[in-house]
Amino acid sequence: MASKEIKQVIDDTINSYSDKLRDISLEIHDHPELGNKEYKAFKLLTDFLEEEGFTVDRGVVGLETAFTAEYTNGKTGRRVGFCSEYDALPGVGHACGHNLIAISGVACALAMKELLEQGLLSGSVVLFGTPAEESSNAKVKFVETGKIQQLADFAMMLHPLTTGGCFFNYLALDSVLIEYFGRQSHAGASPWDGINAVDALMQGFDNVGMMRQQTLSTNRIHGIIKNGGQSPNVIPNYASAYFYARSVTRAQLKQLKVQLENCFKAAALASGCEIKLSWSPFGQVDDVFTNEEFALNWMKHMNAEGVTFSTRQEEESVTSGSTDMGNVTYALPGIHAGYAIGTTAANHTVEFTTAAATLEAHEKTLQACRCLALTAADVFEDDDLFDRATAYFKKGKSQ
16 A cells, blocks of 8 residues: 555645645536547647646647657556546536546656656556547557557546446447438339339338347437438438437447347348448447456546445446546556536436536535545555456456
8 A cells, every 4th residue: 555655646736736636626617629620628738738747749649639748757566547537528517527538547647757756657658638538549559559458557538427336337448420311202203113212211210129129228228310302202212310329338239239230130131221320430439347366456546535335246236437537447457436516417428517616616626636535546656456457457357
């Protein structure tokens, strides 16, 4: 376990930056930017980190608003990576609290840098600036290019929620565009000459509905019609829909995707249409493989600050959304820790947007950061903890 001196340095460092971090958080919150267009947030974060002595690399992994900020004391040791997010949602702004996620990564990185500078730890810290979590999932690119594995031995991040915890089920996710191509004809005079793309689409929807009984209750399938024809008097030659498929594990998602494809392919066969299925060009989002050792350590530190959590069994019964941090946790031992910010509002609502700007949310973010930085320091200091976390990662997640 990290020494009292290390804990004091972490607390003092993060607390000393509180006002500046609050300013950054509110600036990001009050100027929401969509994924891959987070130009103000990107400049704000990278300029600040550079001023604080980090080596900043901008526009990494081929993404304009992605970055890394690294500090090393030149000594052989462990390498921790933290993740910041800073994109907003259309229409509701920072309804997932990414302004808080942005500063949480910065706060943890500042604390670890101070420990490295003082020679209390050996190794390096890197902050990964990961844009577009709500859309094109930049962390997938960080993993696919090997960037995150090159710079870190383990990875951590925090996420604001209504209820805190580490063992929620964050689902594996992929999305697909379904397109049907038929043949136009006059709907009144000669409908038999047409091949109705909308009929195929509706059949596909029906097939999915009937498939639900034969799929796992934890699976999620949801979609919308993007193009349903232009005129009722014309047999439509084109129709399209956009679907999400989610499962508790990436192996289960692989199976679900085959079932979903078959639903729409069968409709194409029955209607005589041609079909085109286009899965996300940004890659599949994996479920989160929570490292048990990191999670229990962080929760213990949070408990020491008076924060309580539901039981692990209760947490594991909760099916949540999806995050590209899942891909990171399959590449490195990692944790995606959730903490409460003092609101009953759900994420992705305007009420949560309001809550993400409150002083209470800021203070609870810094509390979670102090505990996460302390967990990272424990991993640096405690060989047994690091070995257990590595062994847990290598064992893999049950699929």
